[in-house]
Amino acid sequence: MKRALGLALVTAGLLAGCETQPVKDIQREVQTIWRGPGEPDLSAGLRHYENGRYAEAYRSLQASLAKGLHWKRDQVQAYKYLAFIDCASGRERSCRDNFVRALTLDPELELAPSEAGHPVWGPVFRSVKGSR
Structure with missing residues (x-):
């Protein structure tokens, strides 16, 4: 259980650092749709x-x-x-x-x-x- 939790935290940390332009564009699009x-x-x-x-x-x-x-x-x-x-x-x-x-x-x-x-x-x- 501890190992799975640790792996999930490491993976989340790695993905959070993957702020490529396409990811930012998608995030901006989702925010615009969400807010109007x-x-x-x-x-x-x-x-x-x-x-x-x-x-x-x-x-x-x-x-x-x-x-x-x-x-x-x-x-x-x-x-x-x-x-x-x-x-x-x-x-x-x-x-x-x-x-x-x-x-x-x-x-x-x-x-x-x-x-x-x-x-x-x-x-x-x-x-x-x-x-x-």
């Missing part, structure tokens, strides 16, 4: 947002939703960040609409303390959540 075709756009949108490139973030986040995200949490995240950008851009109606979409998918959604305390979208989020 819009996942690369979601990742790009979040990166753009963090780097202050809000117009690019908005386009990428919209594209992620249009292409499809399999996980509700990814959809909620896209809508939440679209709402942030809308609110910061003075588009309160669109901000509200995106918060409504996010809360429809996840009625238990809460913003992180730093997000909830934001002077522009914090009150909008609380208003939308309170009216549900």
Whole structure:
């Protein structure tokens, strides 16, 4: 039994080191299928947002939703960040609409303390959540 376990651990270790390009391509393909075709756009949108490139973030986040995200949490995240950008851009109606979409998918959604305390979208989020 110990020998079989040892052999299995050695084999697993050897296979883990076999990161050839075809294996990486297959892993990336499986991840895209698993998360949805819009996942690369979601990742790009979040990166753009963090780097202050809000117009690019908005386009990428919209594209992620249009292409499809399999996980509700990814959809909620896209809508939440679209709402942030809308609110910061003075588009309160669109901000509200995106918060409504996010809360429809996840009625238990809460913003992180730093997000909830934001002077522009914090009150909008609380208003939308309170009216549900």
